[in-house]
Amino acid sequence: MLLPLPPGDFQAYLFDCDGTITDSMPVHYQAWQQALAGWACDFPEDLFYAWGGRPAADIIVDLNERHGLAMPVATVNEHRESLFQSGLATVEAVPGVLEHIEEAFGRVPFAVVSGSTRESVTASLTALGLLDRFPVLVCAEDYARPKPDPEGYLSAARQLGVDPARCLVFEDTELGVRAAEAAGMAFVRVPPPWDR
Incomplete structure (x- = not known):
């Protein structure tokens, strides 16, 4: 319709x-969860949707600040993107x-x-x-x-x-x-x- x-x-x-x-968006969220799991970084689904449209690198910087982490932005972003692309067949x-x-x-x-x-x-x-x-x-x-x-x-x-x-x-x-x-x-x- x-x-x-x-x-x-x-x-x-x-x-x-x-x-x-x-x-x-559901595939993106799953990729985020998998990419952040090794860092014990919480990224709730409601925040993920509220931040929709923001560049991924900016999100990682903000998550670092929120959680007092030092995740390498480029590395985490590349891993997240790879995970997302592997799920594209379902989109x-x-x-x-x-x-x-x-x-x-x-x-x-x-x-x-x-x-x-x-x-x-x-x-x-x-x-x-x-x-x-x-x-x-x-x-x-x-x-x-x-x-x-x-x-x-x-x-x-x-x-x-x-x-x-x-x-x-x-x-x-x-x-x-x-x-x-x-x-x-x-x-x-x-x-x-x-x-x-």
């Missing part, structure tokens, strides 16, 4: 990736969002704006057979200020040559919605797995 869209004549659709296009597209991608592809240009790395986004979209739908990928390494800063969304609009006010954002996290609003873009809030 298609998610309802706000009124407007939109000339581009900008999508977050994890939890928006790909129903990958499916988010219902309601996939239908919009199929309905609008070729009529409206698309971009992905994600707090995940290009490697992670590319692997996720490839696993679903959707990578070719997104000519523009704006990933964690492509902007300095993560969501809720609008930088990533404004960069995607620029690359597509579309006025930000004519872009529609699909987002599952509060940080992402705030980034879309700060960019002057309309948005569709994608419900979490337990509300679908």
Whole structure:
């Protein structure tokens, strides 16, 4: 079933990736739990979802501060990413969002704006057979200020040559919605797995 869209004549659709296009948040959370287990680092599920959209390296830095740990950020992040990619075979597209991608592809240009790395986004979209739908990928390494800063969304609009006010954002996290609003873009809030 298609998610309802706000009124407007939109000339581009900008999508977050994890939890928006790909129903990958449960797989991400499992990868986090496995990667942090050796450090006895507690990362509750409600905090994981509250921090959705943040770059993984920033999360590890904050977990170190919260728990008085000295986890090596790059090492833990690489391990987490490897665990996530090994679980990609179980990931499916988010219902309601996939239908919009199929309905609008070729009529409206698309971009992905994600707090995940290009490697992670590319692997996720490839696993679903959707990578070719997104000519523009704006990933964690492509902007300095993560969501809720609008930088990533404004960069995607620029690359597509579309006025930000004519872009529609699909987002599952509060940080992402705030980034879309700060960019002057309309948005569709994608419900979490337990509300679908």
